[in-house]
Amino acid sequence: MNSSFCYSVLLVLFLVSSFEPQPLCGADPTDGFTPVPLTDNNLQLQRPYNVPLQDRYSNKDGVRTLWVYSNDKPFKADSPTRPRTEIRIAGHDYSSGVWQFEGNAFVPKGTTGVAIAQILGAAEGATTMQLRMYNGDLKYYNSELVASNMYDKWFRVNIIHDVNGGKVTVFIDGVQKYVGKDKGKATMYFKCGVYTQDGSSNYMESRWKGIKLFKK
Template identity: 65%
Template sequence: MTMKTSYCCSVFVLLLFLCSLKELQLCVADPTDGFTQLPLSDDNFVLQKPYNVPLSARYNDRDGVRSFWVYNHDKPFKHDTDTRPRTEVRIQGYDYSSGVWQFEGYAYVPKGTSGVTIVQIHGASEGATTLQLRIYDGNMKYYKYNVVATDLYDKWFRVNIIHNVDEGKITVFIDGEQKFVVSDQGPGDLYFKCGVYAAPAGSSNYMGSKWKNIKLFKK
C-alpha cells in the first residue's frame, strides 16, 4: 500500500466516524418527544411583582423576550405576606395534580445575579413548592443543595422540566441534556412559574433573568 493510498484510507475512516457521530447525535431523543404541546396565550401568563411599584419598573416583554428583575430590598408581591421579593410569571390555566407535564423555556441570567429562583413548580403536599431551580454564582442548584448545571451566566440556555406526578419524579434537562432527577414533594395544586424570586438568604442586590419561547407540554 502506497503512502497516498494509506492517507486516503485514513481520511475515509475518519469521515465514516464523523458521519456516525453526527447520526448518533441526531438520534438522541428530545425531551419533548412523545408530548403534546398545549396552547398558551397572554391570558395564561399572570405577573407577580413588588406591590408598591408599577409592573413596568420590574418587567418588560419586548420582541418575544420577557425580562424580569427585582431587588433584594423590594416589597413582596402583596401586602399580607412576608415572602421574599419576586417578579415572576405564573402560568395560569394549566394547574395539575396528576399525569406527566413538561415546562420548556430559554433562559438568560446576567452575571452577578445570585441567590435567586428562576423557575419553579409551585404546590406540594408539604411546603409551598415541589421544585425550585436557583442560580448561585452562575451555577444552577436544586434549592440550595444539588448542583444541576454550571457556568450559565450571560448566555441563553434551554430548560426542560418533566414532572411525572404519578411516579413522583421530576427530571431536569439543560440544553437537551438530562442533568438531574429527583423525587417530588408529593401531590398538590401544581403549576409552573419563572422569573426571579429571591432565595431566603444570600441574594444579590439585583436579580434578573430573561425568558423566551416558553411552552407547556403534556403526555
Template identity: 65%
Template sequence: MGISCLYSLLLFLVLISSTGQILSCLADPTDGFTEIPLTDRNFDLQKPYNVPLNDRYSYQNGVRRLWVYTNDKPFKPDTTTRPRTEVRIKGLDYSSGVWQFEGHAYVPKATSGVTVMQIHGARVGATSLQLRIYDGDMKYYKFAVVDTNLYDKWFRLNVIHNVDEGKITVFIDGVQKFVKNDQGPGDLYFKCGVYAAPANSSSYMESRWRDIKIYKK
C-alpha cells in the same frame, strides 16, 4: 437487504444498546408530548405590590425581562415571602399526569441567590422544585448542582414532572442534567422569573425568558 447493510444495522443497534449515547443525542425532551397553546391570559405577572409593573418587567421582541431588588416588598401586603417578579403559568394547574415546562432563559452576571424557575405546590412544603442560580451555577434549591457556567448566555430549560411516578427531570440545552423525586402531589403549576431565595440573594436580580411553552403527555 444485502449482507453488508445487515451487518452495519446490527453494529448500529449494538452501539445503541451498549452506550445509549446515540439515542440520547437523537432524542428531544419534548418527544411524545403535546404542546398546549398559551395565550396572554396564561401569563400572570407577580411583582412587588407597591411598584408599577413596568418598573420590574418588560416584554419586547418576544423577550420577557424580569427584575427585582432584595429590599423590594413582597407581591402582596399580607405575605412575608421574599420579593419576586415572576410569571405564574395560570389556568394550567395540575395534580396528576406528565407535564413539561420549556423556556429559553438568560441570567446576567452578578444575579445570585435567586430562584429562576419553580414548580409551585407539593404535599409537603410550598414547592416541588426550585432551580436557583448561585454565582452562575444552577442548583436544586441550595443543594445539588444541576449545571454550571450559565451567566450571560441563552440556554434552553426543560423540566418534566411525572406526577404519577413522583419524578422531576431537568434538561439544559436538550441534555438531561438532573433527576429527583418530587415532594408529593398537590395543586401544581409552573413559574419562572426571579424570586429571592431565602437568604444571601444579590441586591439586584434579573432573568430573561422567551419561547415559553407547556407540554402534556
C-alpha cells in the same frame, strides 16, 4: 492471494473497527408530549405590590425581562414571602399526569441567590422544586449542581414532572441534568422569573423567551 491485496483488506478492516457508530441526534425532551396552547392571559405577572409593572418587567421582541431588588415588597401586601417578579403559568394547574415546562433563559452576571424557575405546590412544603442561580451555577434548590457557568448566555430549560411517578427531571440545552423525587401530590403549577433566596444579590434579573407548556 498477493500480499498487497491482503494488506488492503487488513487496512479496511482496521479503519472500520476504529469508528464507533454515533447517533445522528439525541431525543428531544418534548418528544411524545402534546403542546398546551398558551396566551398572554396564561402568563400572569407577579411583582412587588407597590410598584408599577413596567418598573419590574418588560417584553420586547419576544424577550420577557424580569427583575427585583432584595429590599422590595412581596407580591401582596399581606404576603410573608420574599420579593419576586415572576410569570405564573395560569389556567393549567395540575395534580396528576406528566407535565413539562420549556423556556429559554438568560441570567446576567451578578444575579445570585435567586430561584429562576419553580414548581409551586407540594404535599410536603410550598414547592415541588426550584432551580436557583448561585454565582453562575444552576442548582436544585441550594444543593445539587444542575449546570455550571451559566451567566450571560441563553440556555434552554425543560422541566418534566411525572406526578404519578413522583419524579422531576430537568434538561438543560436538551441534556438531562437532574432527576429526583418530587414532594408528593398537590395542586401545582410552573413559574419562572426571579424569586429572592438566602444570600441574594441586591439586584436580580432573568430573561425568558419561548415559554411553552406540554403534557402527556
